[in-house]
Structures are given as structure tokens and as C-alpha cells.
Amino acid sequence: MSRTTQGLGPTTPPIRRTEVDGIRTVLTAASGPVTAGLLFRVGVADETLATTGITHLVEHLALHRHGLSDLHYNGATGVTYTLFHATGTPEEVVTYLNGVCAALRDLPLERLETEREILRTEAAGRSRRPGHQLPLWRYGAQGYGLSSYGEHGTWHLTADAVRDWAYTRFTRDNAVLWITTDTVPQGLDLTLPAGVPRPLPAPTSALPVTPAYITGGGGGVVMDGIVRRSTAASLFAEVLRRALFTDLRQKGGYSYTADADYSPRDNEFATVTAFADALPSKQDAVVGGFVDVLARLRAGSIGQAELESARAKVLKQYDTPDVTAAQLPSHALNLLTGHSNLTEHEHRAELAGVTPDDLREVARELHSTALLQVPGRGADWAGFTAAPQWSTDTPTAPGTRHPSLEDGSTLLTVAPDAVSLTTPAGQVVIRYDACAALLVHPDGGRHLTGLDGFLIRVEPTLYKGLTPDRTAVIDAAVPAAAVVRMPPRDPDGIPRPERRSRVRRTAASRLGALFGRRRG
Amino acid sequence: MSRTAPPIRAEFDPCVTIPSLADLRGALRDDDWGTVEAYFEFIGHEDDRAVAAGVVDRLSTSQRFLERAVATQPRSALARTLLARRYIVIGWDIRSAYTAEHVSREQFQQFHGWLRRAEQLLIDVCAEHPAYAMAWAARLTTARGLQLGLSEVRRRYERLAEHHPHHISAQSSLLQRLCPKWGGSWEEAHAFVRTCLESAPPGSHAGRLVAEVHLERWLDDSDINPSDYLRSAEVRDEILAAAARSVQHPDYRPGFDWIGDHNTFAGALCLGGHHREAAPFFRTLGNKATESPWHHVGDKEVQFLKHRRTALAKG
Numbered sequence: 162m163s164r165t166t167q168g169l170g171p172t173t174p175p176i177r178r179t180e181v182d183g184i185r186t187v188l189t190a191a192s193g194p195v196t197a198g199l200l201f202r203v204g205v206a207d208e209t210l211a212t213t214g215i216t217h218l219v220e221h222l223a224l225h226r227h228g229l230s231d232l233h234y235n236g237a238t239g240v241t242y243t244l245f246h247a248t249g250t251p252e253e254v255v256t257y258l259n260g261v262c263a264a265l266r267d268l269p270l271e272r273l274e275t276e277r278e279i280l281r282t283e284a285a286g287r288s289r290r291p292g293h294q295l296p297l298w299r300y301g302a303q304g305y306g307l308s309s310y311g312e313h314g315t316w317h318l319t320a321d322a323v324r325d326w327a328y329t330r331f332t333r334d335n336a337v338l339w340i341t342t343d344t345v346p347q348g349l350d351l352t353l354p355a356g357v358p359r360p361l362p363a364p365t366s367a368l369p370v371t372p373a374y375i376t377g378g379g380g381g382v383v384m385d386g387i388v389r390r391s392t393a394a395s396l397f398a399e400v401l402r403r404a405l406f407t408d409l410r411q412k413g414g415y416s417y418t419a420d421a422d423y424s425p426r427d428n429e430f431a432t433v434t435a436f437a438d439a440l441p442s443k444q445d446a447v448v449g450g451f452v453d454v455l456a457r458l459r460a461g462s463i464g465q466a467e468l469e470s471a472r473a474k475v476l477k478q479y480d481t482p483d484v485t486a487a488q489l490p491s492h493a494l495n496l497l498t499g500h501s502n503l504t505e506h507e508h509r510a511e512l513a514g515v516t517p518d519d520l521r522e523v524a525r526e527l528h529s530t531a532l533l534q535v536p537g538r539g540a541d542w543a544g545f546t547a548a549p550q551w552s553t554d555t556p557t558a559p560g561t562r563h564p565s566l567e568d569g570s571t572l573l574t575v576a577p578d579a580v581s582l583t584t585p586a587g588q589v590v591i592r593y594d595a596c597a598a599l600l601v602h603p604d605g606g607r608h609l610t611g612l613d614g615f616l617i618r619v620e621p622t623l624y625k626g627l628t629p630d631r632t633a634v635i636d637a638a639v640p641a642a643a644v645v646r647m648p649p650r651d652p653d654g655i656p657r658p659e660r661r662s663r664v665r666r667t668a669a670s671r672l673g674a675l676f677g678r679r680r681g
Numbered sequence: 682m683s684r685t686a687p688p689i690r691a692e693f694d695p696c697v698t699i700p701s702l703a704d705l706r707g708a709l710r711d712d713d714w715g716t717v718e719a720y721f722e723f724i725g726h727e728d729d730r731a732v733a734a735g736v737v738d739r740l741s742t743s744q745r746f747l748e749r750a751v752a753t754q755p756r757s758a759l760a761r762t763l764l765a766r767r768y769i770v771i772g773w774d775i776r777s778a779y780t781a782e783h784v785s786r787e788q789f790q791q792f793h794g795w796l797r798r799a800e801q802l803l804i805d806v807c808a809e810h811p812a813y814a815m816a817w818a819a820r821l822t823t824a825r826g827l828q829l830g831l832s833e834v835r836r837r838y839e840r841l842a843e844h845h846p847h848h849i850s851a852q853s854s855l856l857q858r859l860c861p862k863w864g865g866s867w868e869e870a871h872a873f874v875r876t877c878l879e880s881a882p883p884g885s886h887a888g889r890l891v892a893e894v895h896l897e898r899w900l901d902d903s904d905i906n907p908s909d910y911l912r913s914a915e916v917r918d919e920i921l922a923a924a925a926r927s928v929q930h931p932d933y934r935p936g937f938d939w940i941g942d943h944n945t946f947a948g949a950l951c952l953g954g955h956h957r958e959a960a961p962f963f964r965t966l967g968n969k970a971t972e973s974p975w976h977h978v979g980d981k982e983v984q985f986l987k988h989r990r991t992a993l994a995k996g
Binding site: 415 | 804827
């Protein structure tokens with residue numbers, strides 16, 4: 162080896178802590194242009210289903226004035242943080258950051274309508290990543306589960322709501338700045354309102370039993386699980402990635418892509434996600450191979466060679482120049498959430514200490530919390546339990562009953578405390594006081610999503626006797642904060658009952674469109 | 682009675698036809714796990730282990746015995762695999778051998794329940810011992826019963842064949858899945874048999890798969906009346922050629938499978954009316970019989986004896 166392994170030498174300049182206009186700041190010098198990032202502890206998980214997209218709107222509005230420029234800059238809204246970053250000369254970076262903060266102090270809200278539309282257009286064109294549904298099944302339609310959903314807020318959020326969000330979340334006390342210079346560049350003015358550091362949202366649960374499974378998706382297999390944050394767990398994700406690739410692609414030829422990822426969820430836990438796509442004729446083999454790879458890592462042998470090559474890959478990060486600068490963003494993020502940072506020395510020591518047994522322990526933890534999405538038939542054969550398809554709640558008060566005009570065995574009930582949909586197979590209940598969002602369509606349609614992620618589409622065109630005075634019961638009972646007023650629907654978008662003869666054939670798919678747990 | 686006259690009873694009990702299996706059954710009845718373990722250790726060949734496991738599977742007292750063995754030796758691959766195999770048999774007995782439309786919903790639920798229990802054990806055994814043939818072979822059966830799809834059954838076979846490329850009971854099991862009754866096709870079934878035969882060394886058990894696939898096709902055809910399928914000279918010649926490469930080849934290693942091999946060849950020939958050609962197989966067998974294929978056409982003993990009498994009279 163050409164360098165010392167302990168990393169105590171001159172190769173790792175320290176990260177310096179300071180403050181800029183009351184914002185916690187970390188600095189370290191790097192070669193080349195300057196990169197800076199301004200992080201705020203607010204993201205999608207802090208929103209509600211009715212306000213999803215509000216953080217993204219603030220981010221867009223804050224960057225609007227930058228318009229077209231040669232400067233490499235961008236903004237990103239994550240699950241638990243929002244980032245503004247730029248790379249260029251010190252002067253360019255200063256101009257960018259000053260501009261972001263000026264805009265945050267005084268958002269160009271005259272642009273709100275336009276930016277809402279831009280976000281809706283962006284969403285329509287965005288391809289969803291594999292497994293995007295997993296959070297809603299795990300957490301429901303709140304907190305960390307909101308990353309599964311579209312941005313309802315872009316339909317209705319007012320200037321006051323957006324201004325208030327910026328004023329309370331994008332504050333100097335809820336931010337961390339990092340810059341790849343050894344001193345704070347001249348001319349920064351990052352004045353922001355005072356606020357409070359926002360704690361990470363507490364995880365919610367919509368998954369009573371794990372390991373669990375759901376069916377669906379585009380033919381591939383995707384799984385996530387929650388493990389304690391550790392060096393061993395991050396190393397495990399690399400071992401898992403290689404094992405999936407070897408078994409499913411190289412050996413079996415069932416998949417083209419096989420991947421795994423470790424990403425911290427909060428200060429205590431991380432999400433490990435694994436994915437393998439499948440050739441259409443090989444879907445069953447991919448599910449089987451996936452289950453067996455996980456079983457081997459959990460119950461079988463993890464070779465020393467597997468561990469070593471994963472370790473070597475992780476250690477590679479220390480072979481790049483400007484190691485410290487490269488770690489600045491994650492260092493800043495930990496500072497933002499209050500998680501400790503390892504020094505290179507500590508990290509190397511932890512890496513060196515990881516044993517195959519430690520990895521097996523992570524694999525067991527992953528398996529015990531796993532949520533697996535498989536195409537076609539289920540995964541009960543492999544010891545996974547179906548995620549709840551029906552509510553456990555029952556309405557407490559009696560209500561008016563509205564049979565489906567398509568399918569006599571389906572009944573919608575509008576009660577003073579809840580809406581429920583009863584089918585021969587089970588019941589979905591959404592209590593008004595646990596309603597995450599109520600989409601109000603001017604034509605009378607009402608779409609309710611419960612905090613547990615269940616969805617009922619109340620369509621006057623599809624149920625008998627569902628008159629305006631009945632939907633008015635829903636409107637009056639759902640908390641105002643959950644109400645999303647929608648623009649008029651395209652006439653083709655308003656459902657019409659299908660003729661009886663067709664209903665029998667399509668009942669299952671139609672029912673799926675009327676309720677279930679899916680993205681609203 | 683002349684010394685060459687064949688006995689008038691057929692012997693179906695493998696513990697009589699293969700005497701060393703009697704020791705295994707004795708150990709099972711004596712609740713003697715140590716001897717069972719030593720027995721499987723002692724058998725040198727995977728094909729023979731599969732036959733021996735069949736003796737354990739069919740014994741109704743095995744379940745409790747094996748559950749106790751797993752409780753005391755939770756890491757034992759053998760105990761878990763044998764227990765899983767017993768669960769599969771229990772499930773299959775509930776399902777019955779009828780075609781799917783004659784099996785009730787309740788039966789299917791119980792059947793799948795047993796197979797899932799088996800599969801949980803086998804997933805772990807295969808994870809811990811990727812080369813453990815008996816567990817992989819059992820997973821071919823669970824995958825078939827749980828309707829996991831052909832690509833998954835093939836994947837399991839490939840994991841097994843990686844370490845045991847000519848495992849006859851696994852090949853037989855995959856062949857079942859490739860037949861139309863389990864959603865396969867005759868093209869796939871024949872192609873698989875061909876591949877097994879061509880890749881196997883001379884004198885292997887794989888020749889028997891040729892007789893099996895023809896028997897399956899004949900059974901499939903014989904819904905109301907016995908089919909003529911096995912009567913064709915082409916099918917007969919294919920079966921005879923397979924026998925020449927297999928049980929009649931000088932390199933043939935009889936093992937525990939020889940009785941099954943010979944019964945299968947004899948059956949496929951007799952059911953096509955080729956009794957003269959079946960005679961040599963019966964002469965080797967004497968009174969040693971296996972359930973298959975005779976149970977398909979009536980009382981297994983009556984059928985075995987009837988066809989043997991005809992064959993020995995002609996050949």
C-alpha cells in the first residue's frame with residue numbers, strides 16, 4: 162500500500178466548524194472550484210398528504226431568480242432535508258447562496274401559480290423508481306410514507322401557506338452550510354429568520370407483521386428493510402448487491418439489473434433496499450433467487466472474500482484526493498440531524514472490525530423487518546405475510562348505505578364518523594379524524610385517503626343515492642387541513658358505471674380503481 | 682417346484698428388495714436418530730440417499746420422530762430435510778393424486794400449508810448447504826405443488842445440477858413438472874430427457890427418463906381407453922435404445938435404483954404390447970417390483986404378475 166492505513170497523516174485536513182449569520186457551517190479546503198451546500202432539516206416526510214410538495218415549491222421559488230446561468234447549481238428536496246448547492250468561483254458561489262437566502266426571506270410568490278403548474282408537469286413526466294410504493298405500505302400516508310405519493314399541494318396551496326412554511330422551516334437555526342474552502346468567502350449574506358431546529362419525524366407504521374409482501378410492480382423484485390445504522394450495515398448492502406448480481410445476473414441470467422442500497426432514515430435506523438429486474442419469462446426464478454440470496458446471507462455462509470471485496474470498495478473512498486471535502490455533505494447532514502460523525506480513523510477501525518457474523522446479524526435484522534414486492538403470485542411460500550389489504554377499523558356510527566351501480570355485492574356507507582366500502586372479501590374504512598387527504602372534485606367526486614394509506618373514491622356516478630347532501634357530510638367532517646380542492650375534471654375523467662355484462666369481467670380491476678392502498 | 686419357476690408373489694417393499702434399507706427402517710422404528718444419521722452418512726451415493734429418504738417419507742411415524750430430531754439437533758441438515766420431505770408427503774396425501782379439478786379448496790389450502798412448512802425448512806438448509814442434493818430435490822417438489830412457475834423450478838434444478846448433474850430422482854421430478862398435466866409441454870419434456878441422456882455418462886440411470894416420458898404421454902392419452910401410443914415401433918425402439926445405454930450397459934451401476942429402473946423399462950414396453958422385449962428386464966427383477974408404473978393400470982401386484990407372465994412366456 163502506498164499510503165498509511167490509519168489516515169492520521171497530512172492527507173486528511175480537519176473539518177472546521179464555524180457560523181455564518183447564525184447558520185452552523187463546516188469548512189474544508191479542496192482543489193479545484195468551490196462547492197457549497199446549504200441544507201435545511203425539512204423534507205417530504207415533514208409534510209402532510211394534503212400539503213405534499215410544499216417544500217419542493219419553496220425550493221423552486223427560492224431558485225427562480227437564478228434563471229439561466231453558467232453556474233453549476235441546483236436544489237433538491239429529499240425525504241428529510243432540502244439542499245441548495247452550487248459549484249464555481251468563490252464569487253459565484255457567494256452570489257448563489259446570497260440569492261437563495263434573499264429569495265427565502267422574500268419568496269417571489271407572484272410566481273406561485275406558475276411554479277405549481279411546473280411541479281405538476283414535472284411530476285407527470287417523472288418515472289417512478291422501482292419500489293416507490295414500499296414507503297406507503299410501511300408507513301401509511303404520513304411521514305416517511307409520503308415519498309410514495311404525488312404532490313397534492315401543487316393543486317391548492319396558497320401563498321400564505323407557502324410563506325409560512327418557508328418562515329418556519331427555512332430558518333437559520335434549522336440549517337447547516339458547508340463550503341469547500343478553508344475560510345468563509347467574503348461577501349456572504351445569509352440572513353434568515355430565527356427558528357428552531359426541527360427534529361426528525363417519528364416513524365409511523367402501517368405494517369403490523371413483518372416480513373411482509375405486496376404484489377405488483379413492473380416485473381422486478383424489490384425489497385426494503387429497516388436496520389440499525391452501523392458500518393456493518395452499510396457494508397452489508399454492498400455484500401448484498403454483489404450477491405444478487407452474482408446469483409441473478411451472472412449465474413442465472415434471470416436479471417439484467419441487481420442492486421442494493423443503504424441509506425440512513427433517521428439517527429437510529431437506515432433503510433436497506435434491494436432490487437432485481439426480471440425478464441418476463443424469468444419472474445418466478447428472480448423471486449426464488451432473491452429469496453435464496455437473502456436466506457444465504459442470513460442463515461448460510463458469507464465468505465471472507467465477499468466481505469473483503471465489499472470492504473475494499475468502501476475503503477476506495479479514501480483513495481480519492483480531497484477525501485475530507487468529499488465527506489463534507491454527509492458530515493453536514495449528520496450535523497443537521499444531530500447524528501455523530503466518524504473520523505476516517507474511526508471509520509477505518511470499524512470497517513476493519515466487521516466480521517461475517519456481524520453481516521449475518523444485519524441480514525437477520527433486514528429479514529425480520531422486510532417488505533418485499535413481487536410480481537404475480539405472492540411470497541407466502543417463502544415465509545412472508547401479505548401486507549394488510551383491508552382495514553381493521555370498523556365505523557362506530559350507522560350511516561346511509563349506497564350500493565354500487567356496477568356490482569351488487571359492493572356497498573359504500575357514509576356515516577357521521579367514517580366512510581366505508583364493503584365487499585364480499587373485506588372492508589375498507591376511512592375515519593374522518595384519520596383522513597390524510599380529501600380530494601374534492603367540483604363534479605361531486607370525493608377521494609379519501611386514510612393515514613394508514615387506504616383510499617376510497619366516493620363517486621356519485623357509481624353509487625346509488627349518493628346525493629350532494631351525503632357528500633356534504635364528508636366535507637363537513639373531514640378536518641379542513643386535509644381538504645384538497647381540485648380543479649374541474651376532464652369529462653372523460655369522471656367515471657361512469659359500466660354495463661352489467663362488462664362488469665363481471667372487469668370487476669376486479671374496477672374495484673382496484675375504487676379503493677385499495679395506492680398512490681392517490 | 683422347479684428352481685427356475687418365478688415366485689408367485691411380487692415384492693414391493695423396498696426394505697425387502699434392498700435389504701440394507703431394513704436397517705434404516707429398524708432404526709426409525711427404534712427411535713434411533715444416531716443410527717439413521719449414520720446410515721445416511723454411510724451411503725456413498727446421492728441417488729441411493731434419495732431412495733433411502735423415500736423409505737423415511739412413507740413411514741407415518743416419521744413426522745414425530747423427525748420433529749424430535751430437529752428439536753434436539755436444530756442445525757442438522759439431514760433431520761430438517763427428512764422432516765420437510767415427510768411434510769411434503771403428508772400434504773400430497775391430502776391433495777390426493779387426482780387432477781386439480783377433483784381437489785377441493787380446503788384440500789388445496791391444507792396441501793399448500795404443509796408445503797410451506799416444508800419450504801421454510803428447506804430454504805434454510807439450502808442456504809446453509811448449497812450442495813445438499815436431498816434438500817434441493819425436495820424443493821423441486823414444493824415448487825411444483827406451490828405452483829411457483831417453471832422458471833423457478835428450473836432454477837432450483839440448476840442449483841442442484843451445479844453439484845449433482847445426473848441426479849435421477851431430481852430429473853424425474855423436473856420431468857413431471859415439464860409434462861402438460863403440470864403446465865408444461867411434450868416438447869419441453871422430451872427436450873429435457875434428451876439433454877439428460879446426452880450429457881450423462883454411459884450406463885447412467887438417465888435412460889429411464891425416456892421410458893418415463895413415454896409412459897406419461899401414454900397415461901395422458903389413456904383417459905378413457907388405453908392408448909396405442911406405446912405400441913409404435915418408434916417409441917419401442919427409443920425405449921430399447923435408452924435401456925441399452927443405461928441398465929444394459931456394462932458401466933451401469935445398479936445402486937438402489939436398479940429395481941425402479943427395470944420396472945420402468947418393463948412397464949413402458951409391456952403397456953405397449955412389447956412383452957417379448959420386456960422379458961429380459963423381468964428376468965433380472967425376479968419378483969422385485971415397484972409401485973410405478975403398475976399402479977397406473979390397476980392393482981399393482983396383479984398387473985406386475987400378469988405382464989411378467991406374458992413377457993416370460995414370449996421372451
